Amino acid sequence: MMRLAMFDKGRLGVVDGDTITDVTDQVAVPSAGPAGVLHHYIETVSLGTGRVVDPERGRRVPLTEVTLEAPLPRPGKIVGAPVNYLDHKAEMDYPTSIADLGVFLKANSSVIGPGQDVVLPYSDKRTDQEGELGVVIGRTATRVSADDALDHVFGYTCLLDITVRSGEDRSTRKSFDTFTPIGPWVVTADEIPDPDRLDLRCDVAGETRQRTSTADLIFGVRELVAYASSVMTLYPGDVIATGTPAGVGPLGHGDRVVVEIERVGRLEVGVDASRAVPYTTRPGHRRG
Template sequence: MRLATFNGARLGIVDNDELTDITDLAGVADSGKGGPLLALLEAGKTVQDLAAMDFSAAPRIPLTEATISAPLPRPHKVIGAPVNYIDHQIEMSEQKTIGEYGVFLKSPSSVIGPGESIQLPYLDKRTDQEGELGVVIGKLARNVSVDQALDYVFGYMPVLDITVRSGEDRSTRKSFRTFTPTGPYVVTADEVGDPDDLQLKCWVGGELRQQVNTRELIFSIAEVISYASHVMDLEPGDIIASGTPAGVGPLADGDDVILEIEKLGRLAVVVSAGTAINYADRPGPRLAADTVR
């Protein structure tokens, strides 16, 4: 089952070139900024619950007439898994992997959807794309075992973890508005099968930069979930970005970025430097200097 958030705050099931609007029947018409899918998950609905519903009378529209947005526009948390492929560790000359670094958090306000724009913050600092398999948590996970971890997954989707190469910590460098493109759909776990055997490809400006199978992850998807659940509560609708392979590279104004993951579809966004400033002009250093006595 492929679930899309569309036309503002409607929830739909995608079937080939049509979309079935299940918003009203699923009881998520007044979902707020978290979006209808988050409301569905917070209500405790499962894939099995959706499959048992009768949507035969639900409105159907051509997919081409729908405006698709981020499946989860404001999740409670976005959790990142740093250095989770050996080839990326080598590429970035990292001394450690996720095993030593642990996980990090990204701001929920960094989430955008397909067709939107990544806004480069700085004119003179490199900003990179990182294509990743995204995991959507379906129910509260706390101290779960590796063997049970996948039972807590609602579905999967493509996620881009955009990163400024500057001196701040990971959460700062990855939390700018627009830095977590997601979508276009959440594909339910039953349809995906093994998340540790999916092909991932990412293009920037028509150049294939990243290509990997998720079987090459250092921490498997189940291990990432289990580890994170021992650090913090994983709540319904939380997103985990599971790590990026080698091939990250700089983004430039006007670039198109396409992330394709087997069984999950294509996430396409563009890049803009329209609001970018020089790194030295960011407000923090001036504010800090003004307060020094």
């Protein structure tokens, strides 16, 4: 039962209330690499080669004295669930849902952490927020059943799936650098008895845009893990973005975006449009 966070340039900590305990030295790793210490920890726990960290051992400091980072700065892959709420299907006037579309992939280079900025690429194309529950895989999953799916989940996090409303494929429109804020930590699965009964809210510039329960997912977490694993093997540290409800809308320079999920946490990021350029200046736009 833990909230595991990355902080202060790659340290691993256990969050308890308003404090964090540094447990980095309990994870035997010479170099975690760009995937980070938490990713390494999830892998070793899944293989049975690593000890569960002890939050009673380590230096405890106030959360206010550290800088939280993306808990999984470079996951192996990010699997997205398009049109996985009926109200979002209606709002966007989509004729299809996840049941027809399947899943898509986002670039793992799009991840940022709490307190960082989403950087808008285009000055004349709408870019929307999509608040979502993130599922972190904890055991290798290939063609698992829905009944067994949660046994392959390590934990849950808050996630924003930022999306440009242009004509390219979903994976392009959602994979710009900074387009997948994750955090502020990963809550281990034992703290979430039922991931399909969590309240979710997303605010932009102080106004609530999205409010839902994960009970309204078309493919719930169990079915989504089962379906995704029927297409591709899921590995420890992979992240599934479970889909967004109605209420997506345009982001602007200086906005603060907050997604808060019951029992999971509160993720806040900024928005920076200072480097946005016209859509027609993108490389290759005149070719066809």
